[in-house]
Amino acid sequence: MISCGSTTGSERRYDRGEMELLEAIRTTRAMRRLDPSRDVTDADIETILFAATKAPSARNEQPVRWVVARDREVRLRLGEIYQQVSGSQAPMAAPDRSTGKLARSVDHLVHHLADAPVLIVASAYGTDDVRTAAGVYPAVQNLLLAARSLGLGTTLTSRHRLAMAETRAVLGIPDEVSIYAVVPVGYPLGRWGEAPRQPVSEVAYRDRWGAPFIAGGD
Numbered sequence: 001m002i003s004c005g006s007t008t009g010s011e012r013r014y015d016r017g018e019m020e021l022l023e024a025i026r027t028t029r030a031m032r033r034l035d036p037s038r039d040v041t042d043a044d045i046e047t048i049l050f051a052a053t054k055a056p057s058a059r060n061e062q063p064v065r066w067v068v069a070r071d072r073e074v075r076l077r078l079g080e081i082y083q084q085v086s087g088s089q090a091p092m093a094a095p096d097r098s099t100g101k102l103a104r105s106v107d108h109l110v111h112h113l114a115d116a117p118v119l120i121v122a123s124a125y126g127t128d129d130v131r132t133a134a135g136v137y138p139a140v141q142n143l144l145l146a147a148r149s150l151g152l153g154t155t156l157t158s159r160h161r162l163a164m165a166e167t168r169a170v171l172g173i174p175d176e177v178s179i180y181a182v183v184p185v186g187y188p189l190g191r192w193g194e195a196p197r198q199p200v201s202e203v204a205y206r207d208r209w210g211a212p213f214i215a216g217g218d
């Protein structure tokens with residue numbers, strides 16, 4: 001069991017210590033609409049960073065460093081960079097219902113990143129390559145799950161990577177440290193729900209590529 005705060009809306013309410021890990025995994029998804037008027041405590045930030053530090057890394061090198069941006073001026077500058085780089089992103093294709101919803105949600109964050117009470121920047125020492133990234137993103141995922149368990153919404157964003165030098169300058173991050181993600185953290189305005197994902201039988205195979213893995217009667 002990991003600890004958890006209350007959910008919003010009419011859903012089941014969890015008290016701290018009640019949420020099971022698999023339930024947190026099931027309902028952790030990008031929560032881009034966050035309540036700007038409700039602050040997040042330092043104690044909760046420390047808890048989710050603690051969870052992040054427990055992630056694996058190659059040779060246990062633990063290359064990840066976190067910058068917790070709370071200062072409004074700093075958040076505004078990160079928000080401006082996010083908006084600038086987002087302007088250069090290709091628009092989302094296929095405006096069907098689900099992608100239309102996603103596009104609106106993504107667009108909301110583009111204009112409101114700085115409204116999140118906390119922005120957590122995940123960075124790491126080492127060459128900006130797959131091996132280092134593979135040591136960063138498990139830690140980020142731990143952080144997202146721990147936040148969920150406390151009732152805090154998050155989104156993994158990566159667009160500051162397109163303006164690495166500018167983002168480093170805002171935060172005083174040294175040149176030998178690469179930025180991998182910026183995670184807004186706050187109490188969600190929307191409801192928690194199950195993340196829509198492909199079923200296991202479509203993405204996992206038994207013994208041989210293409211043969212769906214379906215659990216037997218064991």
Ligand SMILES: Cc1cc2nc3c(=O)[nH]c(=O)nc-3n(C[C@H](O)[C@H](O)[C@H](O)COP(=O)(O)O)c2cc1C
Nearest residue numbers: 028029030031032106109155156157158159195196
């Ligand atoms: C590597 C990576 C980069 C991402 N970058 C962004 C981003 O820059 N902005 C954003 O709003 N969401 C970003 N996301 C979040 C994805 O859009 C989100 O996980 C996906 O659409 C599933 O959404 P859901 O969890 O709400 O179902 C990123 C996710 C990953 C794994």
